[in-house]
Amino acid sequence: MNLCNNCCPCNHKYCAKRISLFASLPDNDLNKVINLITKKSFEKGDIIFSERELFDKLFIINNGSIKIYTYTKDGKEQILYILKEGEFLGDLNLLKNDIFKFNATALESTNMCIIHKDDFDILIKTNPEISIKILEYAHDRIASLENLVQTLTTKDVDVRLASLLINLSSTFGIKTDIGIEITLPLTREDMANFIGVTRETVSRKLSYFQSQNIIEIFENKIILIKDITILKELVPI
Numbered sequence: 001m002n003l004c005n006n007c008c009p010c011n012h013k014y015c016a017k018r019i020s021l022f023a024s025l026p027d028n029d030l031n032k033v034i035n036l037i038t039k040k041s042f043e044k045g046d047i048i049f050s051e052r053e054l055f056d057k058l059f060i061i062n063n064g065s066i067k068i069y070t071y072t073k074d075g076k077e078q079i080l081y082i083l084k085e086g087e088f089l090g091d092l093n094l095l096k097n098d099i100f101k102f103n104a105t106a107l108e109s110t111n112m113c114i115i116h117k118d119d120f121d122i123l124i125k126t127n128p129e130i131s132i133k134i135l136e137y138a139h140d141r142i143a144s145l146e147n148l149v150q151t152l153t154t155k156d157v158d159v160r161l162a163s164l165l166i167n168l169s170s171t172f173g174i175k176t177d178i179g180i181e182i183t184l185p186l187t188r189e190d191m192a193n194f195i196g197v198t199r200e201t202v203s204r205k206l207s208y209f210q211s212q213n214i215i216e217i218f219e220n221k222i223i224l225i226k227d228i229t230i231l232k233e234l235v236p237i
Contacts, residue, residue, distance in 0.1 A: 022130070025127065029126075029127055032123060033115070033123065036115045036116070036119040036120070036123065037060075037113045037114065037115055038113070038114050038115075038116075039062070039111065039112065039113055039114070040111075040112050040114060041109070041110070041111050041112075042064075042066075042106040042109070042110045042111075042112065043106065043109055044106055044107065044108050044109060045105065045106065046105065046106045047103065047104070047105055048066060048104040048105060048106060048112070049100050049103065049104050050100065050103050051070070051099075051100050051101060051102060051103055052099050052100060053099060053100045054097075054099055054100075055090060055097075055098045055099050055100045056097060056116060056117040056118075057090050057114050057115065057116055057117065058088060058089075058090045058114065058115040058117075059088060059089045059090050059104075059112050059113075059114055060087075060088045060112060060113040060114070060115075061083055061084060061085050061086065061087050061088065061089075061110060061111075061112055062085060062110075062111040062112060062113050063085045063110065063111050064084075064085060064106060064108050064109055064110025064111060064112075065082060065083065065084040065085070065106075065107045065108055065110065065172075065185040066082070066083050066089075066104050066105060066106050066110060067079050067081075067082055067083075067104070067105055067107055067186075067190065068080045068081050068082075068083065068089070068102050068103070068104050069102060069103055069104075069105070069193070070101070070102045076193070077193045078193060078194075078196065079190060079193050079194040080102060082107070082167075082168075082171060082185060082186070084171055084172065084185070089104070097117070107185040107186065107190075108185060157195075157197055157201060157205055158205065158208075158234055159234050159235055160195035160196070160197065161191075161195060161202065161205045161206070161209070162231040162232075162234040162235050163195070163235045164191060164194055164195050165182075165209075165215070165223070165225060165231055166228065166231055166232060166235065168182050168184070168186075168223075169182055169225055169228060172184070172185065173225070176224075178224065178226065179216075179224045179225050179226040179227070179228075180224070180225040180228060181222060181223075181224050181225075182222065182224075182225065183221060183222055184221050184223060188202050188203055206223075212230075213226060213227070214226060214227050214230050214231065
């Protein structure tokens with residue numbers, strides 16, 4: 001259950017405590033974090049930030065989800081990753097001033113908690129372990145991007161789509177008795193932009209996976225992965 005759907009009844013303590021950067025902080029230090037937080041809400045399709053804007057904030061997703069993307073040389077959108085509630089963005093740029101090199105858009109109604117760099121600088125001087133956690137999180141995100149690059153370099157669309165479904169299952173999936181159920185935050189167009197193919201190709205390949213009894217599609221927004229082992233066998237290690 002999300003205790004902060006309205007982004008305020010806990011006075012930000014829940015969303016601060018639930019992310020790895022602040023999870024180990026004692027209550028007195030956690031209260032310092034809470035005092036730094038401002039909140040902002042976005043509706044589906046709202047632009048959260050754009051390339052070349054000053055990157056001087058930590059964005060914590062309280063509830064909802066966002067897509068991080070850039071554009072290819074021919075103007076096609078390329079999704080880099082999807083972030084959901086409890087995740088955060090802007091961590092490394094709190095250590096050094098920079099500009100955004102990508103864009104972010106809300107995939108659904110999303111509430112975010114925001115900490116400005118100047119305030120965060122004061123916090124990490126007294127809590128250096130937060131800097132270590134930032135580097136750990138950055139490592140995981142770089143690994144994710146490396147996996148995306150590896151996936152996009154293959155010409156096998158089955159491999160690309162299988163990799164995306166595995167990614168979505170680990171992020172949004174719920175285990176059930178009959179498989180892993182994913183309520184998709186992405187449209188078919190978003191999925192196509194993620195793996196670098198057309199929307200029609202995504203729809204055709206999803207139908208193929210369903211005909212092979214690997215997945216089952218419900219109401220266009222819910223996918224049940226019936227056999228994730230087959231998907232993993234498609235994706236090279």
